[in-house]
Amino acid sequence: MTETKLRLSGVVKRFGTKLVLDHIDLDVARGEVISLIGSSGSGKSTLLRCINLLEPTDDGVIELDGIDIAEPGLDADPIRRRIGMVFQSFNLFPHMTVLRNVTIGPRKVLGTAQAESNAVARELLGRIGLADKADEYPDRLSGGQQQRVAIVRALAMQPEIMLLDEITSALDPELVGEVLDLVRDLRAQGMTMLIATHEMEFAREISDRVCFLHAGRVLEQAPPEQLFSSPQEERTRAFLQRVIDLG
Amino acid sequence: MSTVLAVALVVVLVPRIPGWDKVRGSFFDGDTFGETFPKLPGRFWYDIQIFLICTPCILLLGLLIAFARNVRTPALYPLRLFATLYTDIMRGVPMILWITIIGFGVPGLIQNRTWGKAVVWAGVALVVAYAAYVAEVFRAGIESVHESQRAAARSLGLSSRQTMMHVVLPQAVRRVVPALMNDLVSLQKDVALVSIVGPVEVLREAGIAKAKFYNFTPYIGAAILFLCVSIPLTRMTDHLLARERRRMQGTAVR
Ligand SMILES: Nc1ncnc2c1ncn2[C@@H]1O[C@H](COP(=O)(O)OP(=O)(O)O)[C@@H](O)[C@H]1O
């Protein structure tokens, strides 16, 4: 069988007394693409943030290549650099040029020389058709362009796994396509990905497996054809019905 | 046009105010001015020097205190508490009192010739008190940088120090430059307070001249010198503020 890249078992996260992640179990194989769906507030973002150690967990194990990274007291920085994350709101650094946004990670964290990291960044930007924007500031770019730069910024660190948190939700509809195309490319290159999304069509197309989150639990997970056409749980059905009615 | 008219009115009307001659005699006396003013710029340079020496110290100390107020590690909580107390106490007492306490008090404890000088300690008083105001400005700036910027930086693997240095602080400083300038304009004026511990800077020089001529005109001379510095600084602050506001609106629209 394929090798497990990431394994979550019994992950619990509370904000105060509110239980936001309720014993999450999830296995992600190397090269696998998993979509997280579920209504807003179901815990998708929190789950991704916990995996990237941006939030401390209260219980459970998060194994990356078999090593528990959720252990309290562990130095989180070397782990985060192996995990790429892209946010709904892009979060590019507004005071840095596009090129600097893409190179800051490699330069400060990996210690890559300036010339080399610039060359890599320009080549990555070229691949997404933004080579000519390298010296612009982010606010000169469209939302779609900014989000693609944010993806490239994460890729420049050569992550082993990518976490995408509703990366098209803040975009005008006509800009969604260019961002999703880039995610398709990543899939084709074999990138392991966890994708929180509201785009059901996209989830169906790109995922090996779809997980339905409800109130901090993985209520159901299955290959997309199965989950979308014959959901086993009543709540999954209700959720899918609702989003299909809306879309 | 309306400005010209207003100025003309002032010029015409003011001399008609009853008692104007008396006022002019004691505040705007040409002879006294000619006699005393030439000495003032040299003394004012002393004030400027104090300002120039204190400013970098204030910015540095203020930044350190702002960092201390921002620590999130529970183990460093006492540091945070100390910084909070520090800013509260320093800002809660009038500047002139700090200068009196530190400027007169500390030299009495020290025999050293340089470090026992009252003016040095008056300068120290300016630094430690102003650093508290500046720390609050920096802190507001640091807090104004959205949490998501931190998350993005940390997710790249940047350490919390690197995140502060490369991501948070540059954005924070940009936003607070106008507020910092405001504080520096106040500092530039408050420098004159060190005169109470004795050095012959511009205010004290003007005081000496006033005593000699029984006339307030030297003070007006000193005021003119302060205005020569503070008005351009204030104008520049307003300009920076307006630019910052335009910039914020610009990004909001996009
Ligand atoms: N920093 C926080 N403090 C308190 N509650 C939070 C915080 N972040 C998220 N939550 C709560 O956790 C729940 C899950 O949120 P989130 O993970 O953002 O859901 P989703 O991404 O699926 O919309 C929500 O009820 C939200 O209000």
Ligand SMILES: [Mg+2]
């Ligand atoms: Mg979310």
